[in-house]
Amino acid sequence: MSKTQPARGMRDFLPADIRKRNYVIGIIKKVYESYGFEPLETPAVENLETLTGKYGEEGNQLMFRILKRGEKLDISQGEKGLADLALRYDLTVPLARVVANYKNELPRFFKRYQIQPVWRADRPAKGRFREFYQCDVDAIGSSSMMVEAELISAVCEILQRLGFTDYKIRINHRKLLTGILDVVGVPKNYHIDALVELDKLDKIGSEGVLNGLMGKGISEKEGEALIFMFKRLSMAPTMLSIFDEQNKISEFSEDLRYKIHKDSLIGSLEKAREILSGSKDVQEAISDLIGIVNLITSEKVISTIQPDPSLARGLSYYTGTIMEVNVPDFAGSLTGGGRYDGLIGMFGKDAIPACGLSIGLERILYVMEERGMFDKLIAEGRLKADSADVLVTVWDEKTVGESLKLANELRSNGLRVLVYPEADKLGKQFKYADSIGIKTAIIMRDEEIAENKVKVKNLQTSEEETFAREEIAEKIKSR
């Protein structure tokens, strides 16, 4: 007898899980498609050389490698020569490979979404799995800030449709970060280290960050100046915060609210431009960010945007805008991404501008579950929790055919119909229906069949009603 659990860090998804996952994935797909993003899928398995060297030392450690097969397997050479393939580690490297491989078939501007699992041999922990889904959306081929504006607008639409109302979209710019470091005088080769430390400002406070910076070899004076600068920018006073305190904004018209939010965002950004007027990088960054804000046309979207100069994100491949979506009751981000004009060209000769977001499907599912959002969706009838709308019972061996026939009639009317698979006591059949969440049962005994009627039992109230056979589909649908 073998072990029956799934492999370590992997999960089986039973029907109730899949329904929730598919509900969320369905909304993500629908919104992305409404923006003209097209679906792409790539194989789970890639050539090892396609993935090697793309994810740094950590990626090399965590990649699942596949053993060579048959004669190709040569253990005499040690670890070398054991593996030739590996499991997909993210969706960005496969995208870059696809863009290079099909450059003559893909449109000049390629907007794609991809929702597939990736595999990482991480130590499993609460909310961390070895197989998990990524939902990536990327727009390839344009440097226009319209791309950022549409990505932000689409992700807002998705979160709103899922029922989130309290998310914030933090935006920043790689060049704003570089600019600040330059202005303060941090040498280029310390930039990455400095950003990693500054990213913790929210969590560990000024003193912790200062110690961290000094530990990385940055002088106390530069460190203090850096922290001051970040705090100064974050605190840039805005019209909005004054209004907000007085709780006035919600009473205004949508148009006015839109204007107030927009002016306020542009005000903060102009303030930052003033403070850091010495840096060309900063000027470019602020122009980009103001450009994005100017292209956000909806109050619902603009009211969620927060410029955040301390937002760094770990990955070093970003070249422009950086974005992250957060909710108050979850420590990590629900979505993150930005512009990376260097990465997509890695398999080709030319640099290709690109910008994208990755929605953390597992995290969204986790927060929705914790908040009881799925229960609400089920209660509202927007998410099905049952395997069928109705159970057709089987009275005896002779009437089985009539039960099957009725089931097909109901199915052709759009109902999901389960037929009890054997003739058995009705009580046992009702109990089974109840155990799998079905609320309606249909009874067809000889007398009902003879009169061309059908008896319907409400399994929650035990009420029974008899209807003409041709009415029955509509009666069940109207429940």
Add this chain to the structure above:
Amino acid sequence: MSKTQPARGMRDFLPADIRKRNYVIGIIKKVYESYGFEPLETPAVENLETLTGKYGEEGNQLMFRILKRGEKLDISQGEKGLADLALRYDLTVPLARVVANYKNELPRFFKRYQIQPVWRADRPAKGRFREFYQCDVDAIGSSSMMVEAELISAVCEILQRLGFTDYKIRINHRKLLTGILDVVGVPKNYHIDALVELDKLDKIGSEGVLNGLMGKGISEKEGEALIFMFKRLSMAPTMLSIFDEQNKISEFSEDLRYKIHKDSLIGSLEKAREILSGSKDVQEAISDLIGIVNLITSEKVISTIQPDPSLARGLSYYTGTIMEVNVPDFAGSLTGGGRYDGLIGMFGKDAIPACGLSIGLERILYVMEERGMFDKLIAEGRLKADSADVLVTVWDEKTVGESLKLANELRSNGLRVLVYPEADKLGKQFKYADSIGIKTAIIMRDEEIAENKVKVKNLQTSEEETFAREEIAEKIKSR
């Protein structure tokens, strides 16, 4: 610069491919759900010990094994100790594992479908891939022939909805095969070999099969008797064939056609029962098959059923009914399956009755592509071939915001809208739309914006028309 092709035998699916695949998968899901089948998903990666020994020698050869990681990797012991995990090889073993692992959470009768990729290190060939999808549907927990009848009915519904009209569902029974071999006197230990040979009767004819049987050690006399018996059963004369020859049936009423098909099927089966009256196995098999036919309630379904005593199917785990779906222009089967009452219990203590079908998604896609069925679906507007319903052009930098705003208005009316990502010459924007199959473009210059109007260009005819902004969504939808 790395290689940009996918790994050997694996495929990238570009948007046009995905749309076709999703169309077919969508119909399969919808029909299975209308029968009360529930979705299940299992991890791509299983513990090696879960899969080992389940697929015979071939499976062991073709399984993709995953290299152990970090300290667990010990190459000093040779091949042993190199791998601890493997990629999913089919969907049946994971189902058996799930049924054992969640026996307290799953319903007594568990009807599940599972549509996921599996991986086999087969030699790639035309139509044979190393990553391919399986669509399995199985009903666990009941020995009733209602299960078979519903599986047949569901697969017919799927094929009809996909547009197939010329498929046949061949049915046979494991015990009918055993019974025939017993009656003829073939010793038990030759049964499997004999069935493998008899399965070729269609392809290589009597003489070829006889030589094959003798090559396996079966005597000439037994071999001849076997072939005679199979031919005799296949030729059992039916009312149907007489009517069919005269091309009369199609003129009859649906009820009468149903009756004729059913009587004819039962007639052939009764004939076989008579011929093989000496075998208890045969009597059981015929009872099961007649039971199934009696439970098929639709003319559309019953007219596709063909009892075929030579149908063996390779897999040795079947215990009862065997089923296969074929179309004339494809050599293999589009769907196959049967009853396997021993297999699901392999991870537990108890034998659990089960019956299922596997739809060959890749084969169905292949036949539909070859027959031009997708082109027809696209022409009829039932399958979208374009990335968006409309392209909103961008006149200049100042009007970008208005273009984005209009796009969102159209999206909230249910349209899929692509916005050209940059201000550029209109001709270039039209050309781009055309290159990706979009047939309608929208123009918003300063004058249109000032008058709250929108210009619509038909990119196929170059006709332009101007509408009030609030009408535009409906106008585009009605095209």
